Amino acid sequence: MNCLDRFGDxxxxxxxxxxxxxxxxxxxxxxxxxxxxxxxxxxxxxxxDCEKYRYESRRGIVEKEGFVxxxxxxxxxxxxxxxxxxxxxxxxxxxxxxxxxxLPPISESDVTSLAESKxxxxxxxxxxxxxxxxxxxLREIAKKLQxxxxxxxxxxxxxxxxxxxxxxxxxxxxRYNDExxxxxxxxxxxxxxENSPIACAVTNTAARIITETFNLFKNIANKGASLxxxxxxY
Numbered sequence: 001m002n003c004l005d006r007f008g009d010x011x012x013x014x015x016x017x018x019x020x021x022x023x024x025x026x027x028x029x030x031x032x033x034x035x036x037x038x039x040x041x042x043x044x045x046x047x048x049d050c051e052k053y054r055y056e057s058r059r060g061i062v063e064k065e066g067f068v069x070x071x072x073x074x075x076x077x078x079x080x081x082x083x084x085x086x087x088x089x090x091x092x093x094x095x096x097x098x099x100x101x102x103l104p105p106i107s108e109s110d111v112t113s114l115a116e117s118k119x120x121x122x123x124x125x126x127x128x129x130x131x132x133x134x135x136x137x138l139r140e141i142a143k144k145l146q147x148x149x150x151x152x153x154x155x156x157x158x159x160x161x162x163x164x165x166x167x168x169x170x171x172x173x174x175r176y177n178d179e180x181x182x183x184x185x186x187x188x189x190x191x192x193x194e195n196s197p198i199a200c201a202v203t204n205t206a207a208r209i210i211t212e213t214f215n216l217f218k219n220i221a222n223k224g225a226s227l228x229x230x231x232x233x234y
Contacts, residue, residue: 003199005183007203007207008176008183025041034087039089041220043224044219044222045076053069053106057108077129077131118134120132137208145202147167149163150164159178171188
């Protein structure tokens with residue numbers, strides 16, 4: 001098995017775990033009725049080790065709110081449209097009144113600045129929730145190998161992950177597509193690139209970043225699901 005195939009195996013596991021996590025959250029929302037996915041995430045966010053902020057945007061026609069966590073070298077951001085709820089679930093009221101409203105606010109410009117020089121990993125694009133991580137690891141690898149890593153991107157919902165790098169002025173794209181279940185390689189790459197030191201180092205680093213990023217999201221979702229299940233059942 002070459003390094004690109006190993007990258008594909010890692011991404012396949014991440015995509016499978018993502019689907020299981022989303023099924024857990026959506027199943028909980030469906031079961032309890034007056035509950036939204038962001039309530040589950042907020043409940044888990046409360047018990048995360050992240051530095052926590054409240055985000056609100058009242059400009060324009062669409063009002064948005066959410067929460068932002070700075071978790072070491074990672075930043076997790078949940079932004080969603082404000083919903084007019086016909087019935088306020090007790091867990092929602094509890095989370096809002098005793099926790100969310102007491103978080104320090106963070107501005108839209110501050111959220112933007114947090115995302116600068118980061119690798120963006122999409123979590124759930126219909127609610128504009130995503131995780132961004134620092135590029136330090138990528139920069140170290142790129143400098144060591146004397147190449148340029150232009151982008152690492154993963155969209156768990158759509159089921160793909162890609163790495164774009166440049167070697168000697170030539171662009172190379174490594175892309176995993178979950179629907180096809182395989183990794184493709186595009187661009188002008190040297191013979192035997194699939195198992196070269198460059199391909200191995202870049203895919204190993206990218207796989208680690210994407211997996212660690214997903215684990216942050218998964219832990220928050222699982223904590224939220226556990227907390228809300230305990231609260232509503234007992």
